[in-house]
Amino acid sequence: MTSRDALQARLEQGIATLGLSLPPEAVPRLLDYQALLQRWNAAYNLTAVRDPDEMITRHLLDSLAILPYVQGQTLADLGTGPGLPGIVLAIAAPGRQILLVDSNGKKVRFLREAIRSLKLEGVRAEQSRVEDVEGQFDCVTARAFASLADMLGWGGHLLAPDGIWLAMKGKLPDDELPGIPPGFALRGTHELTVPGLPAERHLLVLARGA
Numbered sequence: 001m002t003s004r005d006a007l008q009a010r011l012e013q014g015i016a017t018l019g020l021s022l023p024p025e026a027v028p029r030l031l032d033y034q035a036l037l038q039r040w041n042a043a044y045n046l047t048a049v050r051d052p053d054e055m056i057t058r059h060l061l062d063s064l065a066i067l068p069y070v071q072g073q074t075l076a077d078l079g080t081g082p083g084l085p086g087i088v089l090a091i092a093a094p095g096r097q098i099l100l101v102d103s104n105g106k107k108v109r110f111l112r113e114a115i116r117s118l119k120l121e122g123v124r125a126e127q128s129r130v131e132d133v134e135g136q137f138d139c140v141t142a143r144a145f146a147s148l149a150d151m152l153g154w155g156g157h158l159l160a161p162d163g164i165w166l167a168m169k170g171k172l173p174d175d176e177l178p179g180i181p182p183g184f185a186l187r188g189t190h191e192l193t194v195p196g197l198p199a200e201r202h203l204l205v206l207a208r209g210a
Contacts, residue, residue, distance in 0.1 A: 002052045007031060010053060014061040014195040020068075022092050029091045029118055030060055036114055037082055044106045046082040057196040063088035063143075065192045066166055066203055072138020076101060078130050078155050079145030083111055085168070086141065090123045100125040101133055130154040136163070143168040149179030152206070156184060165206040172202045185209040 008031055015022060034055050041047055049058050063085030070089060073096055077086030080100040090098050100111050100123065111125035126133065131154045140159050142151050148167060159165055164187070172189065180186060184206050192201040 004031060004035075007034065007052055007056055010056050010196070011060060014056065015064065017195040018061070018064055018067075020064060020092070023094065026092050030088065033083070033087055033091065033114060033118060034060060036117060037110075040082075040110050040113070044110060046107055046110055057194065059084055060088055062168075062194050062197065062201065064092055065194050065201065066141070066168060067092055069164075069166055069190070069203060069205060070139055070141070071164060072160075073097065074135075074137045074160075075099070075139040075141065076133070076135070076137040076155075076158050078133075078140060078142045078151070078158075080111070080125075081107055081143070081145075083114055084143055087111070087114055087118075087120065087123070089141070090120050091118070094121070096122060098123045099133070099135070099137070101128055101130060103127065103129050130158075133158060136160040138163045140165045141168070142166070144170065147179060148173065148176040148204070148206070149181060152181050152184050156181060159208060161208060163207070167204040167206060169202045169204060171200050173204075180206065183208060 049055050075096050076099045078101050080086045080102050086098055086100045102108055105127055108125050108127040115123050137158055138160050187207045188205040190203040192203055194201050
């Protein structure tokens with residue numbers, strides 16, 4: 001078992017490599033979240049990643065890599081699973097109203113426990129299909145849970161008129177770009193380098209428009 005000190009060193013090094021400046025309490029709270037996820041994962045199988053070191057890299061740092069692109073006062077994280085990237089963003093940049101959406105009951109139970117035990121203010125979890133969620137948000141995040149066409153087809157109504165949609169992908173999904181529905185446009189593509197992760201990571205920024 002990797003010690004908390006070793007995990008903290010790995011996390012802090014990764015945050016520095018990403019060039020991020022987080023609130024002082026963020027690192028211990030991120031480690032509390034990782035420990036809670038690891039504990040629940042043993043019984044509920046919330047994520048295929050079981051190694052604590054890998055959780056730091058593949059979950060925490062991977063989520064933190066999009067932080068510079070997040071904007072606005074309200075955020076919806078669709079297909080959040082165990083809270084990725086939503087809970088990580090809530091800890092790293094508190095003050096937003098964040099809605100975590102997942103259709104899986106076990107994952108939503110975990111989310112509610114994480115919100116309670118980590119005292120995450122302004123964060124709530126909803127068990128729902130994306131197409132049934134109501135409201136509009138300044139920022140919508142989605143971590144590779146569907147194609148761009150499906151993401152925007154199911155959840156496009158959630159994006160505020162001047163909001164941005166942050167789609168987290170592995171390889172650049174060139175084949176998905178023609179499927180972006182009418183009324184939405186690709187505003188930017190960013191290649192992300194996640195410390196300790198050799199795999200490709202891309203962030204697609206979408207918005208309303210032609």
